[in-house]
Amino acid sequence: MERILARRQFMRVLTATGLSAAFAGSLLDRALAAHGGPSDADILQLALTAEYLAVDAYTKSLFGGFQGLVKDYLEAALTQEEAHVKALRDTLSALGVKPVEKPSFVYPVEFLPRNQLAILRLLNALEDAFVGAYLGALPLIQSKDVLKAAGAILGNEAAHRATVRASRILLGDQELPGPRSPADRAFEVAITPEEAQKAVSGFIRK
Numbered sequence: 001m002e003r004i005l006a007r008r009q010f011m012r013v014l015t016a017t018g019l020s021a022a023f024a025g026s027l028l029d030r031a032l033a034a035h036g037g038p039s040d041a042d043i044l045q046l047a048l049t050a051e052y053l054a055v056d057a058y059t060k061s062l063f064g065g066f067q068g069l070v071k072d073y074l075e076a077a078l079t080q081e082e083a084h085v086k087a088l089r090d091t092l093s094a095l096g097v098k099p100v101e102k103p104s105f106v107y108p109v110e111f112l113p114r115n116q117l118a119i120l121r122l123l124n125a126l127e128d129a130f131v132g133a134y135l136g137a138l139p140l141i142q143s144k145d146v147l148k149a150a151g152a153i154l155g156n157e158a159a160h161r162a163t164v165r166a167s168r169i170l171l172g173d174q175e176l177p178g179p180r181s182p183a184d185r186a187f188e189v190a191i192t193p194e195e196a197q198k199a200v201s202g203f204i205r206k
Contacts (some may be wrong), residue, residue, distance in 0.1 A: 027050055040146045041097045043137050048088040048152070050130055052102040053203055054081040065113030070120075070167045076120055077160050091149065104205040120168045121175070127161035136190035158188060 058078040066074060076082055089099040109118045134154035141147045162182040178184035 007132070037139055040141055040143050041092060041095055043141060043150075044088055044092050044095075044146065045100045046094070047134070047137070047153070048085065048100055049103070049204075050133060051081055051088060052085040053105055055085055055132065056102075057107070057123060060107070060111040061119050061123060063111040064116050064119045066116060066167075070170060073167060077163070080156055080160070084156070085177065087149065087153075091146070105203050106205050107203065117168065117173050117175075120171065120173065121142050121163055124161065125166045127137045127157055127164060130157040131161055132187055132190050134164055135188050154188075165167065 055078065058074060058081055061074050062071075062078070064074075094098045109115055109121065109122050110130075111119060131154060133152055134157060138147065138150060138154075141150060165176065165184060166182040168176050171183070
């Protein structure tokens with residue numbers, strides 16, 4: 001029963017990184033077989049996949065013709081996501097593990113000036129998934145150093161989500177869920193597999 005519950009909990013993290021449910025299940029089976037449960041290295045590899053997606057999405061968002069504060073935010077977020085990638089790759093290398101390579105990504109929106117609100121909604125959905133994925137991973141991490149690093153990245157992703165919400169408000173997005181405030185909740189929550197799949201499934205090119 002403990003093994004089944006651990007599998008269900010970790011699947012939240014797997015699907016939140018943008019992996020399909022089928023591929024996530026296969027990867028998790030190999031991890032469980034090798035370690036008896038997901039190791040810190042497994043979690044770091046999955047976090048790295050998510051950060052690759054973040055870097056790719058923010059890089060493409062710069063083609064959206066944003067100006068002023070929104071452009072400044074996107075550029076700053078990209079720099080921070082790149083720092084996450086470097087930190088995760090360095091940590092894996094220090095553990096003697098080869099970092100997973102960046103996959104190719106596909107998106108349901110064209111990164112063009114006419115789609116600015118759609119781009120921001122996409123980034124919002126991704127940040128929701130990243131925050132939930134890191135939060136869901138925290139109880140599974142064994143190393144205190146890795147736990148601190150994951151918590152630090154979680155806080156930064158939550159700040160990104162708040163800022164992209166502020167950008168949607170600045171651009172007059174009437175489809176913004178919740179209060180018209182960058183901080184839309186009092187407590188962060190781990191995402192469910194269904195919510196993770198809705199937010200990020202299908203972004204990895206098969």
